[in-house]
Amino acid sequence: MMKRKLLALALSTMLVPVAGTALAQAGKISGDVVKIGVLTDMSGVYADLGGKGSVVAAEMAIEDFKAQFKPKFKIEVVSADHQNKADVGSNKVREWYDTQGVDMVTDVLNSGVAIAVAKVTTEKNKIMINAGAASTRLTNEDCAPKNVVHYVYDTYALANGPVSVMIKQGKDSWFFLTADYAFGHSLEKDATAVVLANGGKVLGGVRHPLNASDFSSFLLQAQASKAKVVALANAGGDTINSIKAANEFGLTKNQSVVGLLTTIIDIHAVGLQATQGMMFTEGFYWNLNSETRDWSRRFFSKHKKMPSMLHAGAYSAITTYLKAVHATGTDDTATVMKKMRETPINDAFAKGGRIREDGRMVHDMYLVEVKKPGESKEPWDYYNIKKVIPAEEAFQPMALSRCPAVKK
Amino acid sequence: MTEIFGVPIQALFGQLMLGLVNGSFYAVLSLGLAVIFGMLNIINFAHGALYMTGAMLAWIGLEYLGIGYWWMLVLAPICVGLIGIAIERLMLQWLYKLDHLYGLLLTFGLALMIEGLFRDLYGVAGQPYSIPEEFAGAFNLGFMFLPKYRAWIIVASLTVCLATWYVIEKTRLGAYLRAATENPKLTQAFGINVPLMVMLTYGFGVGLAGFAGVLAAPASQVGPLMGSNLIIVVFAVVVIGGMGSILGSVVTGLGLGIIEGMTKVFWPEASATVVFMIMAVVLMFRPAGLFGREK
Structure with missing residues (x-):
């Protein structure tokens, strides 16, 4: 009796994994x-x-x-x-x-x-x-x-949209305010490439620590550079505080501020008064x-x-x-x-x-411009869609891919 | 244009000015910390969170109750002070006899809880708080464009620092306070209610943090993380100035603000660390801080 039980147990333990793989191969969902x-x-x-x-x-x-x-x-x-x-x-x-x-x-x-x-x-x-x-x-x-x-x-798609449009408007000299870590560097690099490819020039840049509490010093340097565009290669709270300080120090009167990774959450946090007229790339807009x-x-x-x-x-x-x-x-x-x-x-x-x-x-991605306070009809009504960037243009072309797994 | 190390002298003046603005915040915050440490021997880690609470209260007052900037500049520090008194009575007073570490851990835990609460209620992106109308616009100083509000920050915080220094060094109340710090038992023997003074000091110290919070609200985004970004630097300021030294904390606060501003011109990547480098050097040569006395 004991022997038979043991045998059954041994058999069943052997069978379970076999059955398991058989099921997976037959195209079932693991554990349902x-x-x-x-x-x-x-x-x-x-x-x-x-x-x-x-x-x-x-x-x-x-x-x-x-x-x-x-x-x-x-x-x-x-x-x-x-x-x-x-x-x-x-x-x-x-x-x-x-x-x-x-x-x-x-x-x-x-x-x-x-x-x-x-x-x-x-x-x-x-x-x-x-x-x-x-x-x-x-x-x-x-x-x-x-x-x-x-x-x-991705950083390519984010940089691509606003940069080429602004250079076409004659805003061809750029200054970067960059978050000093992998993401900021990547965004600055991609944006610089687009600036240069469109015949613009980069006058300089300053790298700030992530989560910097005060941006006024950096913006004063951006102001002194006399660049037509001050590009923010940062995100989240850093972008919000940069935009706020840019307004306070009168930077926006003579220069354009571009947040390279700006979302509707940031615009909502800062308010239209300080962000009106900003242009950037969005992947989605509720309206x-x-x-x-x-x-x-x-x-x-x-x-x-x-x-x-x-x-x-x-x-x-x-x-x-x-x-x-x-x-x-x-x-x-x-x-x-x-x-x-x-x-x-x-x-x-x-x-x-x-x-x-x-x-x-x-x-498709969207190049958006932030509305003036008077144009906004309801809460969260923030964007004018300036251009729909077709999927093929929005992202890095396959020809430029550096991915080893892709056969060229 | 005249240049110093390749930087136009005008840009340098601009940065000096901004350094002074940031230094004003360091001064008010480290002053509060210094007063609390001097009196209670508590390293108040909740200071940053209470500074944030001051700013959040200013925003809440405007958003929900329609109370403007000027009223909140008075009300918010009082509210924060009352919160401080509650903290002192309910929790801190049981820890005075124990090692510093316990007070530090308690206040650190409180800081995390207060931040977590606001984060849960309002998210991290922060809330906008617009500059009061009286201070809209800017002065053109020739070498820079100084927003009126930033100029006000310097004036307001220096006034508060000076007043605090005066009260503690030159009045009878200040004399009691200093006596109670020096020898609490003896002071009590003279019929002075030391526990009451300790409670009020803590309330006043964190009230200063609340005041700095309201001052900061229009200049930056009002959000739950604003305190933790600042508090570590402020601690370094207190250590450099000398724990418990009132004059020391004010002077070092302003001085370090300016040094930090200069670093942002010459080596921006190091601007977040320069204060700590100075702290390391000061501790090596003067372990009690620049203005501190060794006990």
């Missing part, structure tokens, strides 16, 4: 649960850009997907605060992949964190759809197109058409703030991923990635978006 991880900055300088809003967007994506497709599998969301630290982020994601069965991570703002998480994701052969980090390294030197999609924006308005109002009712491009992007990224899982009936990485690359993306965030072979999701 698709688990999505939202890794973001919950408490630091970027928490309003992503943060809780990204979790709200993820919940909305799942709710909408369930209502439309009535999937047989379960969908769960987990979220964590990476505190803008690469080691915290990569450890968390490793834990998610190893012990909690997470299939895909998204948001991942902060380029330093994103590059680290991309490495773990590749090692564990899972999927990362980055909606928040900006560095173009993610689709060039550090590209991993089998596992990583760069979804919303584009009835579809974006409906979606954004729904988001607003849950989060009490209009969505940033990152929030809308995270919603779209999760929807795209879930649709691919549903269509293929598996959460196997290679199968899902293949399906996502094949399927055009059409939702409230993007129309006719597609994922390129280097992992870049290309979609």
